[in-house]
Amino acid sequence: MFNLARAHANGNRYLLLLGADILLRERAIVSALRTYPGPVIGMSQAPASDSANRFFDHVLRADYYDAAEALAAVEAFERETGLTPDAVVPVIEMTVHVSVALARHYGLPTLSDECLARSRDKHTMKVAFEEAGVPCARHRLFSTLPELQDAAAELTYPLVLKPRDFAGNVGTIKVNGPGELPAAFDYCRESLLEIAPTYDFADGRYQAEEFFAATHEVSVEVANHEGERAVVAVTDKSKAGAPYFTEKGQLVPSADSGNQALRQVALEACAALLIDHGLAHVEVLVNGDELSVVEVAPRPGGDGIMDLIDRVYGFSPYDVHIASYRGTLEGLPEFPTQARGIGATAFLKAPEGTVAEVHPVKDLSDQEVGLYTTAEAGDWSRPLTSYLARDGVLECFRGGQGGEQPDPHAFRAAVDELAAARTEQLFTVTGPGSGAVPEEAGS
Numbered sequence: 001m002f003n004l005a006r007a008h009a010n011g012n013r014y015l016l017l018l019g020a021d022i023l024l025r026e027r028a029i030v031s032a033l034r035t036y037p038g039p040v041i042g043m044s045q046a047p048a049s050d051s052a053n054r055f056f057d058h059v060l061r062a063d064y065y066d067a068a069e070a071l072a073a074v075e076a077f078e079r080e081t082g083l084t085p086d087a088v089v090p091v092i093e094m095t096v097h098v099s100v101a102l103a104r105h106y107g108l109p110t111l112s113d114e115c116l117a118r119s120r121d122k123h124t125m126k127v128a129f130e131e132a133g134v135p136c137a138r139h140r141l142f143s144t145l146p147e148l149q150d151a152a153a154e155l156t157y158p159l160v161l162k163p164r165d166f167a168g169n170v171g172t173i174k175v176n177g178p179g180e181l182p183a184a185f186d187y188c189r190e191s192l193l194e195i196a197p198t199y200d201f202a203d204g205r206y207q208a209e210e211f212f213a214a215t216h217e218v219s220v221e222v223a224n225h226e227g228e229r230a231v232v233a234v235t236d237k238s239k240a241g242a243p244y245f246t247e248k249g250q251l252v253p254s255a256d257s258g259n260q261a262l263r264q265v266a267l268e269a270c271a272a273l274l275i276d277h278g279l280a281h282v283e284v285l286v287n288g289d290e291l292s293v294v295e296v297a298p299r300p301g302g303d304g305i306m307d308l309i310d311r312v313y314g315f316s317p318y319d320v321h322i323a324s325y326r327g328t329l330e331g332l333p334e335f336p337t338q339a340r341g342i343g344a345t346a347f348l349k350a351p352e353g354t355v356a357e358v359h360p361v362k363d364l365s366d367q368e369v370g371l372y373t374t375a376e377a378g379d380w381s382r383p384l385t386s387y388l389a390r391d392g393v394l395e396c397f398r399g400g401q402g403g404e405q406p407d408p409h410a411f412r413a414a415v416d417e418l419a420a421a422r423t424e425q426l427f428t429v430t431g432p433g434s435g436a437v438p439e440e441a442g443s
């Protein structure tokens with residue numbers, strides 16, 4: 001148990017962060033420790049096994065994907081210490097509903113139940129977009145292959161199938177015609193069922209959307225607080241092509257940072273979902289003046305986007321996210337727009353096969369600010385279909401020289417080249433290799 005004196009001096013209150021122990025979300029802990037006057041507490045099923053947990057003042061033992069289990073842990077901690085949460089802050093998507101349940105119990109600021117319903121289900125999300133005039137793809141629901149075939153008959157090919165729950169491209173697949181539906185249905189369903197035990201997902205919750213032919217995809221990070229909304233930053237996404245559209249990396253600032261129509265659509269999407277606390281991550285497909293909102297998550301963007309914004313613009317978006325859930329914001333600040341450089345992440349992908357060895361790499365260049373591996377010897381390196389295929393991540397930053405900003409396309413190419421070189425240095429893989437996935441934007 002940590003020293004309780006700081007908690008007593010803070011009115012027996014603490015800040016509870018959910019999901020900040022996940023790779024590339026740990027900087028939320030830094031923000032909380034810097035800005036909150038009392039103890040910062042996390043939650044984990046195995047508090048002693050994750051090195052990120054060392055930076056919390058204390059870690060409650062519970063599954064932060066399970067609202068009932070999480071609440072039981074918080075209540076047990078209250079009985080033991082007399083301490084109660086001052087704010088419950090979700091950092092990753094699958095903790096949002098848990099944060100709402102805990103905050104409701106203790107009467108703390110949080111998202112509304114209606115916001116949660118619209119944000120956590122891709123069908124109700126798309127309906128809310130349609131009602132608000134937010135551009136998005138037409139869609140239909142299905143649970144079985146016959147239902148999918150009937151739904152597809154009401155839409156225009158190509159289509160994209162996806163689970164109604166979750167994100168990270170799990171189960172997402174493009175379908176070019178009726179003949180591809182059976183195999184695509186099996187892939188979509190089997191992908192969901194693989195992760196269902198972890199998140200308590202139910203089978204039969206899928207939807208088909210019309211494919212939007214885009215030149216590229218971006219994400220817009222939006223700060224929301226009690227009716228106010230403001231764009232924090234715009235991020236360029238690097239994606240693999242059809243049929244899975246797997247994300248390969250992120251880049252800040254986006255070439256679309258000054259796109260006012262894009263920024264407005266992102267604000268309207270958050271308003272349609274009634275998001276009124278914290279950061280939201282808005283994914284948008286772009287084709288010239290045409291825009292299509294893919295989905296919105298009421299939590300900070302992942303993949304190191306918050307860290308990229310911090311390096312490029314000189315402030316941590318987590319500060320605003322946490323302050324909104326604490327209820328200490330008197331209004332949203334004016335976010336910086338002058339970039340101090342350019343930053344990018346690239347996800348490492350070993351060839352398909354068994355990872356035989358993971359080698360240390362120490363000769364990093366000045367622009368490489370982080371290199372982390374997630375694959376271990378003995379792991380199977382799966383095909384590049386979703387975030388589950390990632391074997392590590394490379395973070396890079398280059399400062400602007402004399403006010404001149406590096407070209408984003410050239411920087412993206414340089415980071416990808418570095419990532420390929422590091423992947424070759426890091427991993428020895430046995431078994432069959434995988435071929436390249438053809439490039440094609442859209443989802």
